[in-house]
Amino acid sequence: MVAAGGLPERIAAMAADPDVYRGPDGFEGAYQNPHAVSDATVNAYIQPYTANPQQVANLARFILAFDHxxxxxxxxxxxxxxxxxxxxxxxxxxxxxxxxxxxxxxxxxxxxxxxxxxxxxxxxxxxxxxxxxxxxxxxxxxxx
Incomplete structure (x- = not known):
């Protein structure tokens, strides 16, 4: 998804609906109990990216560069x-x-x-x- 350029859309979707963050199109894979994550936590993670599109580009570069x-x-x-x-x-x-x-x-x-x-x-x-x-x-x- 990130390699295909879908990160800005995904960030926008998570900002519009915190349940997207908690689900399979969000951070479900990073949490053992994603539904216990509060809206405030979701906002704390997502807001910096909605406020500055360059930050989304930086995040995409980070994700794409990371491997074992x-x-x-x-x-x-x-x-x-x-x-x-x-x-x-x-x-x-x-x-x-x-x-x-x-x-x-x-x-x-x-x-x-x-x-x-x-x-x-x-x-x-x-x-x-x-x-x-x-x-x-x-x-x-x-x-x-």
Missing amino acids: AQTVRIAEQLRALQVPTLVVWGTGDIFFPASWAHWLAKVIPGVRRVVELDGARLLLPEERAGELNAALREHWSGPA
């Missing part, structure tokens, strides 16, 4: 990362499968733990903040 190859390309730098690292991943993420969490754990020597949140998707920090924060607290209270 970028992460693989920096594997050597990740192997040099000698800091305590926590990997938290949603098992329901349709964009980034959980296999990437385990790839990171193998590549980054400082990974202490991989936490998988069952069914969570890309925007898990919004939906599963309590579990994410608990994992972070445990990670930060561990040995340096």
Whole structure:
């Protein structure tokens, strides 16, 4: 859809009807419970794009440029990362499968733990903040 130039229309549709944002033509794939997303949250995400068409073009460029190859390309730098690292991943993420969490754990020597949140998707920090924060607290209270 983005490659075909449909992003401006999709943004306009989501701005006109927040349920489009929550559905299969919106961000349903990024949320475990898309229908729990408030209208205020939808507006917070969409409004900057309706206010400035250049922002939609920037978003399209970002989406089209993003792929897993970028992460693989920096594997050597990740192997040099000698800091305590926590990997938290949603098992329901349709964009980034959980296999990437385990790839990171193998590549980054400082990974202490991989936490998988069952069914969570890309925007898990919004939906599963309590579990994410608990994992972070445990990670930060561990040995340096």
